[in-house]
Amino acid sequence: MTGDKPLLLVEDLRTHFAAEGRTVCAVDGVSFSLRRGETFALVGESGCGKSITALSILRLLPEAGRVAGGSVQLDGTDLLALPETAMRDVRGRRIAMIFQEPQSSLNPVMTVGRQIGEVLARHRGVAGAARRQRAVELLAAVGIPDPERRVDEYPFQLSGGMKQRVMIAMALAGEPDLLIADEPTTALDVTIQAQVLELMRELQQRTGMAMLLITHDLGVVAENADRVAVMYAGEIVETAAAGEFFAAPRHPYSRKLFASLPGTAKRGQPLATIPGSVPPLGSAAAGCRFANRCDRAEARCRIETPPWVETATGGARCHLVLEDEGGKGKDEGGRMKDEGKTAAGDQPSSFSPQPSALLEVSGLKVWFPVRKGLFKRAVGHVKAVDGVSLTLAAGRTLALVGESGCGKTTAGKAILRLIEPSGGKVVFAGADLASLEREALRRQRAAMQIVFQDPYASLNPRMRVAEIVEEGMAALLPTMEATARRERTAALLEQVGLPAEAALRYPHEFSGGQRQRIAIARALAVNPRLIVCDEPTSALDVSVQAQILNLLKGLQEELGLAYLFITHNLAVVEYLAHEVAVMYLGRIVEQGPTEAVLANPLHPYTRALLSAVPTVDAARRREVLKLPGDLPSPLAPPDGCHFRPRCPQARAECAASYPAARRRGVDHWVSCHLYDEG
């Protein structure tokens, strides 16, 4: 390995897109280098041009895009000058790529073995029995159990995590020098993400390949990267060695990104936000591209394009870094953490006596029948939610946490009776929702609302914002007059931080964060007391997520709303929730006050989940408790404790019966046989 000579050298790369007769500059002068055995992370929010950079390196741009300038050198060969035929030998053989979505990156009608074999045949010339043998070896190398059998299976027979492993195996088949991983774990659950990331680290150590990791998740970067580059609006605004970057980010944008990450440390105080949203690709103007959102922007930031300032391990593109060089930057980084600590210390105990419950869910069940045969007889049930009990008081936030497929969204919708529950009670303000008739339920609907995950799917594209917001009022408060409705709409839009003229526009004219604000305004329109927030920030960028979390928190203080917050993001839970309930396979395995559960997790699943979350703070990093395997199917949950097959501490009695909920500490409940005695 030659440490000094870079494997990949990208210089002043410019990629242009032709869109509606104009040229959009998606990547604008990006330069970086990558050595063998090194992991280089390209971080940025959506639309900053990081994926386009990767595609430009491989020359796989969509039709409208073209590389307008710069050079990409792999071991001294200029990839941009190669003919297409030679480029095909580079792709897969020298540079391999893993995509974000394992579902759509594998061909559903080819067996896994044949898909890997394709790469082997093309780049390694392996044929016949040797090809199959090598495919099995590769599958074994990426940790797929029983590779002999799996090699003949089709993608639909594999889980999401396994598919991503197959993708990695395919990428490794050509024994590449460089692996480009574009958001390799974004579509995966945290416990699976931890497995995949560890696998990638391991493989890198073994093969000595270089890795270009593209991600928006600072936690993933902190745990994997050697060096980091932050991209913003098509430019790299900062590069640094990972350790230095996380200790003291230089560029104001990087600092803001850290400050807007939610977490325990920031409880009780509003998150720092970056005003506005990520600019659309190619909206370049004179001066610094971040100037409009930067709180430290000066007059010259808007006029002069900032120079690239070299530092010891990297550099930054900011006027202020020049002056900051020397200590101020570190100060701020340190101060940020201090603030966090004091805030955590001052945090009033949430063990205060609770007001009476607004929502009491007991034994809620949602079973979807599985029908087969001519007469569609139910032959079994998918127990999506299987006996969930919760209590939520006015003005409080209860977080429902779990991995995808654990039934948390179904539970949320069943509480609102958007999905008919199969059993159990949902007592809301004294009335059992689960047994109400249609008309009586309709009257109750004003008091409970929902905010959805995807702000693009939750607003009708054919309606104006005013119509969207007024719909609930028209349905539930029919006595309200049109003028009163219009006034209330204007007031609501102001409350969620949107301009009044937004009322007359259509949803597609707004960004994701603004759409989520519209969705919140719509929910607020009918004066609800409870809002079910179904992953309201998971489709948003970090900086925008902070805005929405602040908004939700402010509204709770102002209006005394209760939130049932459904999420898989534990950092958001730490920041926002008073109580937390952890779900696994349709049941709650542990619940209690947030501090208690997160500081002292009792259930082995909770512990594994917490340890798998990548964190930017090296001091808080724990050893990842590896969970073998995937979430079992809720159609046939394991006997006894559902978590038993994956549990490192499983015992004999775990197979015999499902553990009852035991109380450990104030309001801290856990369902695990480990806590049977005492």
Place this chain on the structure above:
Amino acid sequence: MIQPVILWTDALIFLLLAATVAFFLYARRQPHLRDPLRRVARSRVGMASMVVLAAYVAIGLLDSLHFRPALPGKPGAGVQYAVETLSVLDWLAAPLREQVEKTYSAPLATHAYAKEVVELPGGGEARDFPRLKYGGAQLADPAADKWPDITTRAFKAEAMALAGWFLAAVGLCAWLAQRGGEGLSAAWRDVWRGKTPIPWRTGLLTWGALLLLAFPAVALSTHYHILGTDKVGQDVFFQTLKSVRTGLVIGTLTTLVMLPFAVLLGIMAGYFRGWVDDVIQYLYTTLNSIPGVLLIAAAVLMMQVWMESNPDLFDTVAARADARLFFLCAILGVTSWTGLCRLLRGETLKLRELDYIQAAQAFGVSHGRIILRHILPNLMHIVLITVVMDFSGLVLAEAVLSYVGVGVDPTMQSWGNMINSARLEMAREPMVWWTLAAAFLFMFVLVLFANLFADTVRDAFDPRARR
């Protein structure tokens, strides 16, 4: 003195026209409809096909204004009206309608197509091609004068066409100039350099081509049978013009009948699911399994029997033929809603799971309102695309059904009937080819441009087709 007559299909055609105008007025205020419609208008293919289709529609509408002329009666007595129902087109094309020859004659012919025994001027008889009664009757020496005469007439007509076209072009530019607040010459320049957002140049060129074809056709048709005559000596050009209305009625009214079924049942199946879905699915699966032609033939025959047993319901022959056309549309509509219904059911199934529908449910919005406000607007593009694409298929279906003998009334002019009668003529020696050719040409142009138009509409409205 005339007595206006409103036939069933006339009423529906004007209802449809009113509905279309209302739809455009509504769409102007809805960006999700306005923008794609604007894209249709701005596409060159769309513009050209709209001009051609507009010409067909104009013929069809002229043929849909029916009346009964007054008979010359004795003064003092009440006015008597003719039994025959005429349309404005019949009235405009009176020479074509009335100049009936004895039997077949080739296009632009002056003599009949078959030899007959004719009396010679000097007495005596011979077998020869007799002169036609009307075709080229003004010519003293047909052999020598026919082509010069035709050429002169055609040239004169072309000159008039060019003049007319120029007037239209100047008129359009003047209107554009007034709207854009610029000079006439500037507007003229913009149009010809193709700088206007709406491709007026394409529109004007298509319009010019149409005029250059139509003027000579009209000018010649008064003195010749430009597309020949059929077995009973009727002008084929006139028949093809009359067939336009039949084709349009079948293509549009059928969709009008089919839409309520397809939209209502499709949305209900997708939205309510459960037993509603089962019933509707069962219905269209069953309907789809019966061969379409069989079903239509059975229905048409039943209808025919019923009409024959109730002759007093229809006061004129035209009313009778029209009722049969209307029933045919209804039958075609009832049997052809399944495709669109299935499409809409699938789309509704997808839509009802979307968050905004669930948000509306969380507000307790009633099912009817959810369907009207959330689901229907999001399905409109599918409906529109299907209607436009089905049109040409239905025009062709009419031809097939009439050929088989279960189509429109035999007394009604339609391309299907023309083709049906041409079947025997093709076997003649020498062959009588012009009936088939005329029907084919007119139908082909209509279907071609309808398909081009449908493609443009699909490209404009299909969210997936957008780049």
